[in-house]
Amino acid sequence: MTTVAVRERQQEQEQGEAGAPGEAPRSGRRARLSVPGRLSVPARLRWAVAGCAVLALLLGGLLAGTATGAQGAWARITGHEAPQVTDAGALYQSLTDLDAQAANQLMFGSDPRLASNLATAQQIYLKDRTDADRDLQQATLDASGNAPAQTALAAILDGMGRYQDLAARALELDTRANAPAGRPDPAALAEYRQATDLMRGQLLPAAHSLVGANDQAFEQSYTDEHGALGSAALWLTLLGGGLLAALVALQLWLALRFRRVVNPALAAASLLTVVLLSTAGSFLGGEQQDLVTARKDAYDSVVALTQARATVSDSNAAESRYVLDAGRRDQYQSDFETDTDQVLSLNGAELGAYDAALAQAVSAVRADPSAIRFGGEYGREFHNITFAGEGAAALKTLLAFQAYQVDDRKIRAMVAAGQLEQAIAYCTSLAPGGSNADFNAHDAALQALIGINEKAYESASTTGTHRADSALWLQLGCVAGVLVLIGAGAAPRLREYR
Incomplete structure (x- = not known):
């Protein structure tokens, strides 16, 4: 037992044996335990x-x-919510292209010069129908527990x-009637x-709602987790x-009471706590940044661009319907304008x-x-350019969209001039500068842009x-190491009082 501990025990025994006035002296051990309002050194320790230990726990x-x-x-996010958005977007895309290919088949009619175009449209139509059925089945499995998604799916089903x-x-009916190109059977x-x-x-409205419902579920998870990490950072502080202040205070008290310069175990516990706080702070900050990257920087763009891709496909269908159906040209032009907007x-x-x-807007964004x-x-995307190569890919997509829009005006001019056969040929042409060639070029550029953001999302979510x-x-x-070190630092001092 140290000299300090001996002296403290003697003082406590003397106080206990003296007792209160008029009382008989008591034994040192019992008296020390019965002194009111005063904790012994071991008890305080x-x-x-x-x-x-409680703070550490x-x-x-x-x-x-x-x-x-x-x-x-x-x-x-990675197992359910993001894939649900992707599946819903794929369903939306399949539905828009399905109707476009149906219109194309009617537009081609029985014209032998368009036989290869007709065969291509038939193949794509069958593929779109298969894809839509598959995507619908997957979306139905995904929708469990999501009431808005289930409502949208019911409308689609x-x-x-x-x-x-x-x-x-x-x-x-059109095949049986052997209808010519651009003049379908009534x-x-x-x-x-x-x-x-x-x-x-x-x-299509139901498919759009399905995308929105699934995206909202993803957004809610992001909001909840981002908020939880922020709260954890406050509680960590x-x-x-x-804990760090308590460990330092305990060391100072022990140094003053026991005349020790430093307690190695408690000093190590303090150092380990600093390391823990540093790593935990880095963890919380990193998780928040990965969430922002995955959701806001990457997946917000994925959703916007996927919606754009499906909407451009629908505008392409509206263009075909415009050529096909003279009685509804005003309506289908209005549909095209709505999609474009x-x-x-x-x-x-x-x-x-x-x-x-559009030409002025393109010139402005190319300059600055x-x-x-x-x-x-596309405005949402250009305001959210984040990753390497994304800006160049976005500009390429914008220029391809501009070229497709110019092609559309040529088609409408041909229809207005009564050049229906020429309009159909140009509308479906895959030759360089043809409308379908420019449509496919835009779609390829758009998918590449989506791919950049999907890759960034996958990287952030994996990290x-x-x-x-x-x-x-x-x-x-x-934390376990801190607890062990606290015990190791206090144990020798407590043994001195046995």
Whole structure:
């Protein structure tokens, strides 16, 4: 037993034996325990150690809960919510292209010069129908527990079979009638009108709602987890700072009471706490940044561009319907304008003024990437350029979209001039400069741009998942080490009082 401990025990025994006035002296051990309002040195040391241990355990619980929460969030995002958005977007894309290919088949008719175009349209139509059925099945599996998604799916399921029946009858009637290109059989056209009205009035709005419902679920997970990480950072500061302050205070008290310059174990516990706070802070900051990268920087663009791709496909279908159906040309031109405005809006510019306004906007953004004078889905993307190569890919997509828009005006001019056969040939031409060639070039550029953002999303989500997995055991190991060191630092001092 040290000299300090002997002296303190003697003082406590003397106080206990003296007792209160008029009372008989008591034994040192019993008297020391009965002195009111005063804790012995060992008791104070035990309480201090217990306080530090409680803070360490609370900190460990916080970090364990945060790491497991991050693991769960990434599992939901990567395993369910992001794939659900992708599946819904794929369904939307299949539906828009399905109707476009149905219109193309009716537009080609029995013209032998367009036989290869007709065969291509038939193959794509069958593929789109297969893809739509598959995507619909997958979306149905994904929708469990998501009421808005289930409502949207019910509308799609209700209308999908009817659409396919109507489109099939239209194509069969037109084939039987041996109708020429651009002049479909009236009965076939009547059936197709019902089919395309069903597509645009029920199926596509429901598919758009499905994308939105799934995207909202993803956004909610992002918001919840980002907020949880922010709260954890605040509690980390409070608990970690409290633990570090308690350890330092305990060391100072021991140094003064026991005349020791430093307690090696408690000093090591303090150092390990600093390391723990540093690694935990880095973990929380890294997880927040990965979430922002995955959701805001990458997947917001994926959603916008996927919507744009489906909408451009629908505008291409509206263009084909415009050539095909003379009785509804005003309606189908209006549909094309609506789709175009959703993809890239220019302050409400109508079709006649759109090309000039688009040319000015393109020139401005080429001269200064921050001079974004358009809205719509492409406006969202250009305001969210983040990754290497994304700016160049976005500009390439914009230029391809501009070329496709110019082609559309040529088609409408041919139709207005009564050159129906030339309009059909140019509308479906895959030769360089042809409308379909430019449409495909735009689609390829758009898919490449989507791919850049999908790759960034996958990288951020993979990094975030791995960090959460490794952080859990690293941080718990540090907390366990702090607890062991606290005990090791206090044990020798407590033994001196035995």
